[in-house]
Amino acid sequence: MSALRFVLALFLLTASGAIAPAQAPGSFTATGAMTTPRNSHTATLLADGRVLIAGGQTGFTPLITAEIYDPLSGAFKLTGDMRSRRYGHTATLLADGRVLIAGGSDSPNGVVPANDAEIYDPSTGTFTMTGDMISSHACHQAILLRNGKVLILGGAGIHDPVPNAELYDPATGRFAVTGAYTTDVSGFNSCQGAVSTLLPEGRVLVISEAGLAEIYEPDSGTFTPTRNRTSLSYNDGLPTATLLMNGKVLIAGGAG
Numbered sequence: 001m002s003a004l005r006f007v008l009a010l011f012l013l014t015a016s017g018a019i020a021p022a023q024a025p026g027s028f029t030a031t032g033a034m035t036t037p038r039n040s041h042t043a044t045l046l047a048d049g050r051v052l053i054a055g056g057q058t059g060f061t062p063l064i065t066a067e068i069y070d071p072l073s074g075a076f077k078l079t080g081d082m083r084s085r086r087y088g089h090t091a092t093l094l095a096d097g098r099v100l101i102a103g104g105s106d107s108p109n110g111v112v113p114a115n116d117a118e119i120y121d122p123s124t125g126t127f128t129m130t131g132d133m134i135s136s137h138a139c140h141q142a143i144l145l146r147n148g149k150v151l152i153l154g155g156a157g158i159h160d161p162v163p164n165a166e167l168y169d170p171a172t173g174r175f176a177v178t179g180a181y182t183t184d185v186s187g188f189n190s191c192q193g194a195v196s197t198l199l200p201e202g203r204v205l206v207i208s209e210a211g212l213a214e215i216y217e218p219d220s221g222t223f224t225p226t227r228n229r230t231s232l233s234y235n236d237g238l239p240t241a242t243l244l245m246n247g248k249v250l251i252a253g254g255a256g
Contacts, residue, residue, distance in 0.1 A: 032075040035067050042091035044099050046122050052079070052099055054120070055086045060108045062087050066120070066127070080126040083118045088191060090142035092150050094170050097122060100130070100150055102168070103137035111191070113138035113156055117168070117175075131174040135163030139191035145218045146202040151178070153196055153206060153216075154188030162188040165216070165223075179222040183212040195241040197249050205249055207241060 034053060041056025041063070051069040053076070055062070062085040067076045082101065088111055089104025099120040105111045113136035118127045133152065140155020150168040152175070162185050166175045185208055188194050193209040204216040205226070214223045239254030 032069075032073075034069075034076045035078050036063065036065055038063055040087035042089060042101070044091045044093055046093065046099070047097040048122065050122070052091065052120060052122070054091055054099075054101060055082060055089060055104065057087045057108075062106045062108060068125075080120075080124075082120075082127045083129050084114070084116055086114065088138040090140060090152070091120075092142045092144050094144065094150070095148045096170065098170070100142070100168060100170070101127070102142060102150075102152060103133060103140055103155060105138045111138050113160060113163075119173075131168075131172075133168075133175045134166055134177055136160075137163055137166075139193070140188075141194060141196040141206075143196055143198050143204050145198070145204075147218060149218075151196075151204060151216060151218075153204075154185060154194050154208075156188065162186060167221075179216070179220070181214065182223045182225045183208065183214050184210055185212075186210065195239055195251075197241040197243050199243070199249070200247050205241065207239070207251065209239075209254070 037058050038056035042054050044052045046052055049071060052066060053069060054066040057063060064081045064085040066079050066082055068079045069076050085106040086104035090102050092100045094100055100117060101120060102117040103114055105114060115133040115136040117130050117133060119130050120127050137152055137155035141153040143151045145151055148170060152166040152168065154162055156162050164180065165178050167178045168175050188208055194206060196204055196206045198204055202218060206216060207213045213226045215226050216223050240252050242250045244250055
């Protein structure tokens with residue numbers, strides 16, 4: 001075989017996948033350790049590819065610290081402290097690249113919802129306070145809408161009533177009440193007692209641990225009921241709701 005024919009044959013085999021570098025499918029490799037052991041924290045992918053790790057607990061001690069993971073170096077390093085200790089909060093990447101940190105609890109003796117919120121600016125590595133939520137929320141849901149606002153859903157302490165949904169407007173730094181829920185949302189008052197997913201057309205699907213489902217319409221600011229799930233309810237929460245490429249939502253798992 002001539003050199004030209006050999007090179008051509010090698011090219012065709014490689015393009016067809018007959019020759020490929022060995023690679024372990026679905027494997028995990030260790031990366032750097034966080035600067036602080038923590039649980040019940042948030043992890044937010046920033047616009048520059050780094051990851052913000054904020055708050056949480058070490059044991060039962062609420063944390064005020066935050067750190068940044070750099071995938072290029074595989075290392076974590078501390079960034080500015082939050083303005084409040086918190087766990088069970090939400091962290092939402094805003095359209096301008098900042099991160100909204102909302103609610104959670106600073107109590108070491110069980111979840112006591114808080115209503116304060118703050119903003120992390122990756123360009124300065126600092127947190128600053130923003131407007132307070134109208135109600136206290138912990139273990140809640142936060143969804144960035146197509147209009148740039150953030151929808152806050154559910155969340156409360158174990159024995160507290162479920163607060164109304166709210167909208168955060170980054171332009172004003174304030175929260176406002178939006179439409180009332182249409183289903184029994186008593187299940188919202190436990191951690192991950194509900195799941196929410198932004199649908200392709202911009203509406204939000206909300207499913208509570210009681211098995212009830214409703215849709216939030218950002219244009220009208222209203223909730224409407226939709227068909228309930230077909231399986232048993234997640235009595236203790238912890239399901240997941242994942243938007244698939246075909247526009248459907250996969251509901252999986254949960255405690256019974």
